[in-house]
Amino acid sequence: MASAARLPVELIRAKRDGESLSADELRGFIAGVTDGSIPDYQVAAMLMAIYFRGMTDGELAAWADAMVRSGDVLDLSAIPRAKIDKHSTGGVGDKISIPLAPAVAACGVAVPMVSGRGLGHTGGTLDKLESIPGFRVDLDTARFAHLVGELGTCLIGQTARVAPADKRLYALRDVTGTVESIPLIASSIMSKKLAEGIDGLVLDCKVGSGAFMKDAERARQLCAAIRAIGHAADKRVTCVLTDMDAPIGNAIGNALEIAESIEVMRGGGPSDTRELTIVLGGEMLWLARVAADSADGQRRIAAALDDGSALDVFRKVVAAQGGDPAVCDRPEAVLPRAAKRVPVTASRAGAITAMASDDIGMAALVLGAGRATKDDVIAPAAGIMLACRPGDRVEAGQPLAELHHDLADDDPRVAAATSRFLGAIEIGPDAPRQRTTRILEIIR
């Protein structure tokens, strides 16, 4: 540039006024976010200006790329297989990563899966895995790369050195009312995924009352932003919009979801959980060009679940990451179990017309399955096992779910969770016609 670089306050004003910032300017701003030279209040003002003005695809690509480069980027080029990951925007009961990564690995694709923890109804994938006695998610990146190469997958947590710019932006967004911005959401997701050294990504974008994206239009906007960032970085990206109006599967809670994931890897499990695993896995195989098309990919994933090869990979992963591999064969003996398992019953007869995911998730959190603040300790065995699905007919007194917890019977959290759960279930005279699939749309 001939002229002097603009100051941070000038960049804020330019974005505020709807101007597009140059790639150099965006990189400079992210550098200042990373090294702390731009103070919190200027970062906050920029985030709010971006909330209102958005970003062009070009801005988004430069901003996300700078976030990736703010930290370490894994080099998995020594692994000859295609490297494909999946990211979900998150939903109650979403344990799909756990059967998915081994199934895709069993089909010959490398899945380098680095996850966060996050707050919410249940723990993240890491917390679920940690409910397996001995399982460690804090492997160093050399060991991680080795296991991805040897076993096809490995599941670990982010180190502080992955996308540090995102860590600062994420913390500030949370307290400045700038979480719900498509370009900021997309760049946050992609900064961490692109740092994994992947060739392609399948995004599972949840849509519905229980999801971050409440409607399909906003979900499509997020997908477009994710794809713009991915394509600028020369990565293949497929986005799958999936329905999140009810919890995924029957298990909500960390150890409960591991058990359900193992059922799926044994060829069983709830039909929606199996479907999501197969469809997302099929897209991953197609992105890797291991399958002829996504239908072929789905057939291969289904076979890996049914013939035990996915479970074989998972058994090796559990062992390699310090866990007890017997969990794959006798989950009920290995996983922690709650002392109390209390049925919650229907107060009247009728048809289940709605099951509000977020309220059910909050009920599980209250029982100990999730964190309300980052310092909360998760109770791995706590959670909810659903005994009904939307559309089911129930009789008065019939169990709708079983609450699993280790609380005293008179602990007010038990009553709170029960009433929260019952408030989430709508029973009407007739059930509306139910979806037979969770898949709403696939954007390849």
Next chain:
Amino acid sequence: MASAARLPVELIRAKRDGESLSADELRGFIAGVTDGSIPDYQVAAMLMAIYFRGMTDGELAAWADAMVRSGDVLDLSAIPRAKIDKHSTGGVGDKISIPLAPAVAACGVAVPMVSGRGLGHTGGTLDKLESIPGFRVDLDTARFAHLVGELGTCLIGQTARVAPADKRLYALRDVTGTVESIPLIASSIMSKKLAEGIDGLVLDCKVGSGAFMKDAERARQLCAAIRAIGHAADKRVTCVLTDMDAPIGNAIGNALEIAESIEVMRGGGPSDTRELTIVLGGEMLWLARVAADSADGQRRIAAALDDGSALDVFRKVVAAQGGDPAVCDRPEAVLPRAAKRVPVTASRAGAITAMASDDIGMAALVLGAGRATKDDVIAPAAGIMLACRPGDRVEAGQPLAELHHDLADDDPRVAAATSRFLGAIEIGPDAPRQRTTRILEIIR
């Protein structure tokens, strides 16, 4: 309120989404700004959200009132006269407060004038007054109130205890790109003025290339916001839109502007400077109901300038505030004078078609008349004396102005100021018709 108060982040999100906040919520936010319990980044995000969403008149009144109450409010109720102040949005060569306050006081109205310093082309009113040897602007409020009662006016600086919420917001706005927001500008001005214990205010809202408000439409919006705040506080407010396409008067620089102000108080001075004093003063007398109408007020102010009564008040004020009152009679002997007075001449013959105020102001700043950063020390004698006005015909080699400074002849700032000044002056074949008045519009 039945429900719990919303957290700061919830208020930011509500404002971001275009919701009106309640008076209690705005008061709570300003309380958090004042006591520091709301961190800078949340204040910054709120300011940017307000920039985009604006405020209703009701929100504005509650927000400004909370800012006023964040600090000390003067009680001038013991002074029987009406208390009226003037505020200007600022312009190059704007020294109007200096002849105005004594002239209005001479007509029987109390003018409790509390000013800021600010950055920019020349110092503020305080810096101009301090160019009078011995003049002190740091009187305590008891002494200030006493002098306003006894002499009719006194001119001091803000204490740290006036509107501390504004101090924090102002500093943050400057560095977060949220200066140019009508509700934030209006509440900042009014928080300080309402803390003076006034009954009414005349706002001189500058319009034009050299002003903060570039066009009349935005100036009217600011006036509407100022009036909404004033009326909610039961104060009379008149707004005068005045033209700022060229510097006011001939003098730009602190001691130079004091000398020009004294000329006005002797019944002379440049016609625009006298006009602004008379018109703004006339409005103040009418707001005080000391004049029958504003025309009557203007006649009285003109008489106070012409008969020496304004200068008599100023002489007493200077003496009471520690300055040498001889400045009123022999300004050239009392005020500091620059060692160098260098003419700048026209390069060609023609008519002056434009004089860019802000560039002329920057030339004066470079010579030492203003501050680029808050730690800069002002050279009180430095500045520019204009020798031409828009519309004047000039010959090649004719002086356009005289630069006053104490710099070495080869100091690069001299050449920089000269070229900045010359770049501000447009000379064309024919001058467009010039305005004969600075007054664009009066909103009573």
